[in-house]
Amino acid sequence: MKSKSAFGLLFFFLLGLLPFAAALVYALLYSLGIVGILSEGVSLTHWQQVIQSGELLGSFLYSALLAGTGVSLSVILALLISMGLRTSLQHRFWSLLMYFPLAIPGMVASFLSIQLLSKAGFFSRISMKLGWIDRLQEFPDWINDSYGIGIILTFVLIVSPFFVILFSNVYQNERIAELSTLAYSLGARGNQVFWQVTLPILFSKTKRIMILYFIFLLGSYEIPLVLGQESPQMLSVLIIRELKQFDLKLIPEGYVVAVAYTVVIAIAALLVFRRKEVQVHE
Amino acid sequence: MFLEIKQLSKSFQNDLIVDRLSLSLDQYRTLSILGKSGCGKTTLLKLIAGLETADQGSIRVNGEDMTGKTPAERKIVYLYQEDLLFPHLTVRGNIGFGLKLQKIPASDIKEQVDLMIQRLELQGQGDKMPHQLSGGQRQRVSFGRAIITNPRLLLLDEPFGSLDVGTRQRMQELFKELTALYGITSLFVTHDLKEAILMGDDIGLMKKGSLQVYLDKQDFLLDPLTGVRSEIEFWESLLKPNY
Numbered sequence: 001m002k003s004k005s006a007f008g009l010l011f012f013f014l015l016g017l018l019p020f021a022a023a024l025v026y027a028l029l030y031s032l033g034i035v036g037i038l039s040e041g042v043s044l045t046h047w048q049q050v051i052q053s054g055e056l057l058g059s060f061l062y063s064a065l066l067a068g069t070g071v072s073l074s075v076i077l078a079l080l081i082s083m084g085l086r087t088s089l090q091h092r093f094w095s096l097l098m099y100f101p102l103a104i105p106g107m108v109a110s111f112l113s114i115q116l117l118s119k120a121g122f123f124s125r126i127s128m129k130l131g132w133i134d135r136l137q138e139f140p141d142w143i144n145d146s147y148g149i150g151i152i153l154t155f156v157l158i159v160s161p162f163f164v165i166l167f168s169n170v171y172q173n174e175r176i177a178e179l180s181t182l183a184y185s186l187g188a189r190g191n192q193v194f195w196q197v198t199l200p201i202l203f204s205k206t207k208r209i210m211i212l213y214f215i216f217l218l219g220s221y222e223i224p225l226v227l228g229q230e231s232p233q234m235l236s237v238l239i240i241r242e243l244k245q246f247d248l249k250l251i252p253e254g255y256v257v258a259v260a261y262t263v264v265i266a267i268a269a270l271l272v273f274r275r276k277e278v279q280v281h282e
Numbered sequence: 283m284f285l286e287i288k289q290l291s292k293s294f295q296n297d298l299i300v301d302r303l304s305l306s307l308d309q310y311r312t313l314s315i316l317g318k319s320g321c322g323k324t325t326l327l328k329l330i331a332g333l334e335t336a337d338q339g340s341i342r343v344n345g346e347d348m349t350g351k352t353p354a355e356r357k358i359v360y361l362y363q364e365d366l367l368f369p370h371l372t373v374r375g376n377i378g379f380g381l382k383l384q385k386i387p388a389s390d391i392k393e394q395v396d397l398m399i400q401r402l403e404l405q406g407q408g409d410k411m412p413h414q415l416s417g418g419q420r421q422r423v424s425f426g427r428a429i430i431t432n433p434r435l436l437l438l439d440e441p442f443g444s445l446d447v448g449t450r451q452r453m454q455e456l457f458k459e460l461t462a463l464y465g466i467t468s469l470f471v472t473h474d475l476k477e478a479i480l481m482g483d484d485i486g487l488m489k490k491g492s493l494q495v496y497l498d499k500q501d502f503l504l505d506p507l508t509g510v511r512s513e514i515e516f517w518e519s520l521l522k523p524n525y
Contacts, residue, residue, distance in 0.1 A: 174369060175366070178362065178366055179366060179368060181333055181353075181360075182360075182362060182366055183368075183379070183383075184333070184352070184353040184354060185331055185333065185353050185358070185359050185360040186359060186379060186380040186383065186427070186428070186431060187353075187354045187357065187380055187383045187384060187431060188354060188383050189352075189354055192383055196379075196382075196383075197368065200370045201368070201369060201370050204369070204370045
């Protein structure tokens, strides 16, 4: 049993951790000018340039804002759907309908958003037909816009179904229906049951997944590539843009952004996911 | 009478679960209801607690008609068969849950919860989460959480069914101590014959949705339907010399 566990750990180290660590070390060396086609020896110049330009910080804050808004809206929408349609979601049809958006790739979802949300898109035309706007150009800018509305709505489209399924499962597994009945019996009213029982239990059981989804959206690429604007850009788009520059001397700056992003996320993840010792006394 | 139930009926999809049931109970007394699984015991308690709606009949507590009242308005606490604790709250949070709903000042809640923790013999466990407790400790928290709200009526649905013999016995003693101390009126549902006799001031037998409440324990012991006599005969047969 012990040897099996050791073999598993070795396997995880060789296939999971080692390539990632090697890539990170390579990126760090590249960012410091130690490796690379045009390396000029150890230097902090690229780090200084990236930090001084403010683009990394801007991109990080912009990405965090969009990812945070996307996860928050998805969670709220999923809560409304999973609590409002609790009985319906147990039926196969509705359940399948919820699973369906999970199968849509980011790139496809992005083009779907363009079809729906652009000035020449579905909603724009419907709005004109209904007489809400006189010309298609009057429809608000939701694609490649400065507030990232198109990106956020697409995040919500692909993320919220996952949370609907998650909340529905947690609701059943944690026996929230019975706990709610108990709370009623102890004197709680409808809103007290929701705010003091349903919501805290759902959040306490899913908060880590919410954080993981935030990290996932923070590093998402296809959706901000298609629906985002030129500046600021989300982190992954910025990193790829920096790495594919024509000026080879500037490529280390791409690695600077990548290393900084990885280190910040790794530290944040370690802080969030550190486990506490739990003792059970029988 | 403190609790008066008249002609109470409830059906689920043409299946009559509670059938024109009537009972009455004085204040500060415990009525044990003995019954097998599926006899309608849980439905009866849920009807009294307002967690189910009766098809017909009336429930009056201290002269007040409970018809149309929400569970919160009834001030009747229903205790589940299992030690169902709020998983996101500590022992202290669980016990004080009902008091917090009543918007009692935090200092008063702390004082009452500390006293209850002491009475439940859970000193030093107040800041633990439910998953850190044993089955008996969880059941005590569940029990304390119900009693601390000083309910008009406490409904217990086979509360000690999942406990081992020793813990069950200690919980039965604790129940009697605390209900006497807090002046609780209660209905105690069980399928355990011995528990029904031990826990109740009055005893009833429930069968197919109907309840028969006995005049006294002697009356209960003598009725062959309760199973007491066959139980006694079984133990006596074990004690007889085997020729």
